[in-house]
Amino acid sequence: MTNTDWMDQALCAQTDPEIFFSDSGHYRDARKICDTCPVRPACLKHAQNIEADRDPTRRYGLWAGTTPRSRSQAGKRAEISGRRQTIIRLDAAGHSVRAIAAEVDITERAVRRILSRHQNGPGEAA
Numbered sequence: 776m777t778n779t780d781w782m783d784q785a786l787c788a789q790t791d792p793e794i795f796f797s798d799s800g801h802y803r804d805a806r807k808i809c810d811t812c813p814v815r816p817a818c819l820k821h822a823q824n825i826e827a828d829r830d831p832t833r834r835y836g837l838w839a840g841t842t843p844r845s846r847s848q849a850g851k852r853a854e855i856s857g858r859r860q861t862i863i864r865l866d867a868a869g870h871s872v873r874a875i876a877a878e879v880d881i882t883e884r885a886v887r888r889i890l891s892r893h894q895n896g897p898g899e900a901a
Contacts, residue, residue, distance in 0.1 A: 778821075781814040782814075787809070787812070819839035819841060858879050
């Protein structure tokens with residue numbers, strides 16, 4: 776399958792496209808279609824690719840059952856997770872807290888908090 780071959784199998788291709796681009800933000804009918812669509816993963820990846828460089832306020836429409844807001848939040852979570860992994864990797868490589876903070880552009884206090892949570896394990900207080 777090429778990058779867009781999946782679109783031929785998308786259930787939305789057989790439906791009125793207007794329900795996927797609601798000005799009011801109500802997508803109930805569109806979500807019902809997305810819930811049973813066999814190409815949801817490809818659709819979501821496509822949305823993420825076309826929106827990667829777009830201002831979150833310019834995202835529009837329901838893709839793979841996800842709203843513009845939920846796609847924006849997912850992107851932020853992925854960015855935070857990637858930053859956490861970078862901090863942990865730099866710490867393991869022996870970099871100072873100050874150097875790590877400068878590298879990832881956050882405060883030294885935030886670096887210490889992330890490292891403390893990582894060392895204590897998820898859900899444990901530092």
